[in-house]
Amino acid sequence: xxxxxxxxxxxxxxxxxxVLLLWCSGAHAEEIIVSAAASLGNAMQAVGDQFQxxxxxxxxxxxxxxxxxxxxxxAHGAPVDVFASANQxxxxxxAKQNLIRAQTRCNFARNTLVLAVPAGSATGIQDLGDLVSAxxxxxxxxxxxxxxAGRYARQALQRIDLWGILRDRLILATSVRQVLxxxxxxxxxxxxxxxxxxxxxxxxxxxxxxxxTDDPIVYCIAVTAASNRPAGGQQFIDYLxxxxxxxxxxxxxxxxx
Amino acid sequence: MPPFVxxxxxxxxxxxxxxxxxxxxxxxxxxxxxxxxxxSSDWIDALLTLPMVLPPTVLGYYLIVIMGRRGVLGAWMQNxxxxxxxxTWQGAVLAATVAALPxxxxxxxxxxxxxxxxxxxxxxxxxxxxxxxxxxxSLPLAWRGILAGVMLAFAxxxxxxxxxxxxxxxxPGRTQTLSTAIYSAVQAGQDQQANLLVGIASAVxxxxxxxxxxxxxxxxx
Numbered sequence: 001x002x003x004x005x006x007x008x009x010x011x012x013x014x015x016x017x018x019v020l021l022l023w024c025s026g027a028h029a030e031e032i033i034v035s036a037a038a039s040l041g042n043a044m045q046a047v048g049d050q051f052q053x054x055x056x057x058x059x060x061x062x063x064x065x066x067x068x069x070x071x072x073x074x075a076h077g078a079p080v081d082v083f084a085s086a087n088q089x090x091x092x093x094x095a096k097q098n099l100i101r102a103q104t105r106c107n108f109a110r111n112t113l114v115l116a117v118p119a120g121s122a123t124g125i126q127d128l129g130d131l132v133s134a135x136x137x138x139x140x141x142x143x144x145x146x147x148x149a150g151r152y153a154r155q156a157l158q159r160i161d162l163w164g165i166l167r168d169r170l171i172l173a174t175s176v177r178q179v180l181x182x183x184x185x186x187x188x189x190x191x192x193x194x195x196x197x198x199x200x201x202x203x204x205x206x207x208x209x210x211x212x213t214d215d216p217i218v219y220c221i222a223v224t225a226a227s228n229r230p231a232g233g234q235q236f237i238d239y240l241x242x243x244x245x246x247x248x249x250x251x252x253x254x255x256x257x
Numbered sequence: 258m259p260p261f262v263x264x265x266x267x268x269x270x271x272x273x274x275x276x277x278x279x280x281x282x283x284x285x286x287x288x289x290x291x292x293x294x295x296x297s298s299d300w301i302d303a304l305l306t307l308p309m310v311l312p313p314t315v316l317g318y319y320l321i322v323i324m325g326r327r328g329v330l331g332a333w334m335q336n337x338x339x340x341x342x343x344x345t346w347q348g349a350v351l352a353a354t355v356a357a358l359p360x361x362x363x364x365x366x367x368x369x370x371x372x373x374x375x376x377x378x379x380x381x382x383x384x385x386x387x388x389x390x391x392x393x394x395s396l397p398l399a400w401r402g403i404l405a406g407v408m409l410a411f412a413x414x415x416x417x418x419x420x421x422x423x424x425x426x427x428x429p430g431r432t433q434t435l436s437t438a439i440y441s442a443v444q445a446g447q448d449q450q451a452n453l454l455v456g457i458a459s460a461v462x463x464x465x466x467x468x469x470x471x472x473x474x475x476x477x478x
Contacts, residue, residue, distance in 0.1 A: 069444050138344065143427075145445040171344055171426055174444070186326050187343050 029056075032232045033079060035063045035070040037086035037148065037219065038175035039111070039194050043252035044084070050248055051239050058232060066175040068146030074099050074224060081227040082236055084219060086111075086176075087148035091220045098225055104233070105222040107257035108240050109249050112195045113152050113217060114207045118186040125190050125208060128157065132165050138188040140171040140179045148217075149176035153192035156211045180205065196253040218257050260450065261457050263430055264438040268415055268458075271346060271434060275353035275414040280407045282354075283361025288391060291369045302362070309359035313419025320352060320424045342424070349425035349432050353417040357410035364406025368399035401473060408469050415462060 036044045041064045048060040063070070063078075067085040071094055074080050083100060085091045094100045117125055123137065124130070131139055142150030150172065157163040171188060173179045179191040184204045194217070198207040221240065223233040239245050246256060286305065290298040308316050324331040324342050335341050342348035372395055380390045396403075418436040425432035427441060435458045442451035 066444075068446075072444060072446050075446065143441070143445075145441070168430065171428055174427070185321070 029059045030229060030232055031059045031061060032081045032229055032236055033061045033063060034082040034084065034233075034236065035065070035074065035078070035080045036082075036084035037067045037070070038064050038177045039086055039149065039197055040064070040084060040109075040219070041177065042200055043196070043249050043254060046252070047240055047245050047248045050244060051236060054239070054244075055235070058235070060236060064177075066142065066147040068148075069174070071099075072146075074226075077226075079226075079228075080224050081229050081233040082221060083224055084108075084221040085148065086217070086219055087151060087215070088218065088220060089151070090148065091222065094222070100222040100224055101227075101230065102222070104230075104237065105220060106237070106241065107218050107220045108237075108245075109219040109254040110257050111217040111219065111254060113149065113156060113192055113211045113213055114195050114198060115190060115209055115211050116180075116183055116193050116198050116205050116207050117190050118183050118188075119204050119206050120186070121189060121206070123189050127209065128160060128162060128211065131190060132162060135169070137169075137190065138171060139166065139169065140173050140182050140188045140191045142176050142179060142192075143172040143174060147173070147175055149179070149192065149194060152213045152215065152217055153211075155213045155215065156192065159212065159214065199253050219254075261435075261438075261454055264433050264435045264454065265457055265461070267346060267349075267432070268434040268436070269461075271349045271353055271417075271421075272411055272414040274350045275357055275417075276407060276411040278350070279354045279357040279410050279414070280361050280403075283358055283406065283410070284365050284396075284403060287362055287365035287369055288395070290366060302366075305362055306359040308355050313356070313417075314423065316355065317352065317420035317423030320348075320355070320420055324348070324351065324424065344426045344428060344432060346425065346432050349417075349421045349434065352420040352424045353414035356417050356420060357413045360409040360413055361403070361406040364409065365399070365403050368402025368406070369395060371402065372398045404469070404473065408466065412462060412466065415458075 034044065034048070044062055048062060051060055052058065063080065067087060067090045070083060071085070071090050074083060074094065075097060083091070083094060085094070091100070091105065095102055095105070115125070115128060117123065123134075131137060141153035142148070144150040144154045154163060157166060171182070173182065176193050176197060179193050180197045180201055182188040183191050183193070184201055192211060195207065195210070198205050221237055223230050223237065227233050290302065321328065321343070323329050326332065326335050326341055326343065331341060331343070342351055376394050376398065377390050380394050385393070416436060417434075418440070421434060422437055422440070427433050427437040433441070435454055439451055439454045439458070442454060
């Protein structure tokens with residue numbers, strides 16, 4: 001009786017497996033994962049593209065969300081190399097939980113908070129004070145628990161004693177970009193977002209005026225403690241701080257720290 | 258008042274309303290489909306079952322497109338009635354109803370079809386109206402299957418998250434259900450709060466399902 005089953009270790013099959021293993025483990029580019037605040041979305045992507053052009057052996061992958069949410073991800077073990085936060089408080093918390101390499105921490109950009117309305121809005125809002133005039137006005141800010149923009153917004157409202165009146169009426173968003181989206185869709189009458197966000201939205205959203213906050217809006221960045229590629233992470237941070245990186249950020253409206 | 262009371266009460270309110278509306282609609286539509294072999298039954302069935310298989314975010318997106326301030330229906334409602342369902346608990350009920358409807362529909366349809374036609378025919382020969390047949394024969398005979406569907410619908414409505422988050426938002430005290438409250442607590446790193454809410458949600462769901470299950474069982478002679 002002849003053997004009808006083919007020998008599984010036949011040469012073509014083994015060759016295929018070897019090629020597969022080589023392809024998987026072989027010379028693919030180094031990858032750096034950067035978790036960055038939602039408001040940095042477009043600007044960081046542009047910096048990343050520039051970076052990858054100048055460093056062809058490195059790939060940068062971005063993860064955008066509210067800084068507080070990103071911090072939670074890192075605390076729960078997300079394999080992130082670099083963390084960029086829209087406020088100092090979340091970075092301080094990261095440092096306290098030993099999630100970042102403290103010596104790599106630095107500030108890289110500055111932003112401003114603005115009161116914005118949908119472009120076609122006829123509510124006649126000119127100032128923060130106008131927000132309390134009509135109780136049915138829909139106003140949105142980021143959730144202060146997780147969104148830096150929400151914290152800055154709360155500060156801005158507390159400064160002029162409007163927080164107590166407005167706090168129960170506010171629509172809290174999961175990120176500053178969600179507030180922007182609400183504005184774009186005309187689902188709300190007013191929102192507090194960054195100046196840089198309004199620029200992204202173009203014609204759909206109109207900025208009324210800049211809003212003063214107690215803390216300056218300064219973005220900071222650091223390499224995570226658990227990173228497997230700290231050198232690569234530091235390389236990205238250095239690039240961000242360089243003239244090239246700063247120039248790209250400036251085109252999106254971010255100022256130097 | 259402990260922090261879990263408001264989301265719990267709101268969740269129960271939304272779930273009850275959604276179950277009520279989806280059950281009424283589901284039973285009526287199932288009956289309508291059963292009466293006569295309409296060619297339209299199949300594609301209406303597929304359309305109404307869609308929310309069960311669509312990702313919750315897709316469902317939420319469709320609801321925003323239709324019910325948002327610039328949406329097809331939403332704009333009309335805003336301009337003529339001055340109301341918008343976005344960011345309201347009624348919007349949460351809408352999202353939960355759409356998600357729960359397929360469950361009642363499928364169960365009710367199966368339940369009605371399992372009723373022996375002979376009983377209905379006999380009633381017809383004795384002169385009962387269609388409405389009377391439905392209320393006094395079909396519904397009582399099919400009620401067990403329908404109730405199973407209603408239970409599933411309630412559980413689904415209680416757990417509705419994705420579409421609810423997109424349509425009603427996550428406004429504490431107004432539209433923050435247990436599901437979205439847990440999400441917020443986890444996002445903000447408030448593990449104690451999250452644990453408490455998860456415990457409450459699990460306990461309530463378990464009690465309701467256990468209780469209804471027992472109810473169904475004891476009725477069985």
